[in-house]
């Protein structure tokens with residue numbers, strides 16, 4: 244199966260109250276762990292690729308790996324640019340074979356964000372590529388993106404609804420209290436904002452910063468209208484901890500496969516658990 248747009252599965256997610264996971268790809272082992280978990284669960288999923296990961300892996304390798312996963316698994320998989328910062332980078336990804344892009348104009352004012360997102364939607368739609376927009380500022384650190392928690396502002400529902408109506412995005416990330424990275428305490432999620440926005444628009448709300456959010460909070464978010472959840476940090480932690488353990492267990496190990504195999508297994512377990520929690524098992 245070729246890579247697909249998020250519209251292959253997000254409408255069904257919204258209608259049937261489950262969420263599709265966006266799991267970020269940072270290298271080959273991440274990509275393999277994610278697709279192996281999804282194959283066992285028969286779940287659709289999204290490979291998220293940040294601009295930093297794109298620089299690290301190279302755009303050709305990124306697309307080739309995702310296409311190989313789609314072909315091997317037969318699953319509906321979207322290859323999605325995460326937090327795209329410009330029209331140019333979104334177009335570069337689409338040209339290279341991405342099936343989905345996020346344009347993150349949240350650091351612009353509302354009017355400019357709408358204007359810029361509209362341009363991306365117009366070009367992407369012509370290519371059958373789905374688009375995620377963002378409104379409000381999600382706190383925390385991801386890649387080169389760093390937002391002070393104090394500067395993180397909740398999305399205003401009426402602005403989010405207007406944003407959707409004017410841009411026609413396929414899903415909408417709104418700041419509702421989650422943050423990128425690991426949480427110090429428990430995140431306070433504003434379910435009322437999710438519900439108000441999700442009830443008023445036909446596309447799902449996206450929850451960024453899904454790592455470390457308690458299971459019950461994830462369930463409540465999905466019930467309120469979240470249909471896409473982003474997970475990256477938990478896989479990074481699982482990967483690094485497994486490698487650290489393997490290296491600490493043996494001072495003489497030199498074969499990367501000896502520590503990358505447990506790392507890949509650890510990530511697979513994380514992804515499988517998330518897919519079950521999100522309710523997307525057997526939805527492929």
Ligand SMILES: [Zn+2]
Nearest residue numbers: 423451452473
């Ligand atoms: Zn994010």
